[in-house]
Amino acid sequence: MGRSPCCSKDEGLNRGAWTGMEDKILREYIRVHGEGKWRNLPKRAGLKRCGKSCRLRWLNYLRPDIKRGNITRDEEELIIRLHKLLGNRWSLIAGRLPGRTDNEIKNYWNTTIGKKIQGYPFADGNRKPPKQTQENQKPTQPPKVDTNSCTKVVRTKASRCTKVFIPQEAQNLDDQIRDDNDHVSNNAPLVAVDQVTDQVAGIEEPLSPIFPLDDENSSCEFMVDFKMDENFLSDFLNVDFSELCNNGNDEGGSVASATTCDKVPDFQSSSMAPVIDYDLDWLIDNTAH
DNA sequence: AAATCGGTCAACCGCAGGGAG
DNA sequence: ACTCCCTGCGGTTGACCGATT
Secondary structure (H helix, E strand, O other): OOOOOOOOOOOOOOOOOOOHHHHHHHHHHHHHHOOOOOOOHHHHHHHOOOHHHHHHHHHHHHOOOOOOOOHHHHHHHHHHHHHHOOOOOHHHHHHHOOOOOOOHHHHHHHHHHHHHHHOOOOOOOOOOOOOOOOOOOOOOOOOOOOOOOOOOOOOOOOOOOOOOOOOOHHHHHHHHHHHHHOOOOOOOOOEEEEOOOOOOOOOOOOOOOOOOOOOHOOOOOEEEEEEEEHHHHHHHHHOOOOHHHHHHHOOOOOOOEOOOOOOOOOOOOOOHHHOOOOOOHHHHHHHHH
């Protein structure tokens, strides 16, 4: 049995543009009760809207910290660089632009930036597939990133590494790293690997500078904060993780096999997320030019 | 003045992940 | 382990509005 829909279309709920009164009710309710519990919010607040709609209205429009006005040149440059790094991860991009919403940035990209940038994927702003003719009509598919022309986009959706295996060599390396960290600024990327469990996932080259994996040492697992230096990052941003997983075979000590690397990093939900979330500024400054 | 076009943006939709029970 | 609920995300739609014909 499937999940019940968020809000039935025949419940007499209001749709479309929000009225000033609805805004006022929602704003007041959240001021008193705080955010969250969106599903129940409309009933409690006396709004004839679905929870999703309330959430969206709040996040994209009513939130007090929303920044109004045009996107500045600096913000635009930042969006471009972040998009180069992250692709269409609008919420992540928005997270780096205080007061801007993912929806706003997405709209801005689709209507403005995309057209400005020459030679960039989707540069013409036409990210949608060409209008389908009678002849070429196919089932709708999500737009695909051109992996050849956009190799630095971090793939975050397809799959992820849920575990990271650090061999002994890396442990030694880690000791050095810890020493190094004593004089590393707060901006230096650190990744907390906190999901090491009973499975082992490995990443082979080009990540080898940090993960010199081999089968002999594949029995040790531990939690570690490791430094992500510039070389690593450079490789990191260029590697196609899905290939790492798909190309791994069981011979020759390949660690990135399908069985050991069930998924590639998902920067939003995996333990690798801090790389992006905490140190994106550093990433931008060092890689996205 | 009316019709059409194109750009912008708020809102909707469907899906997926995470967590609770 | 499984189901269900809640929430968040990215893609898409459609209303609105100014510019152009």
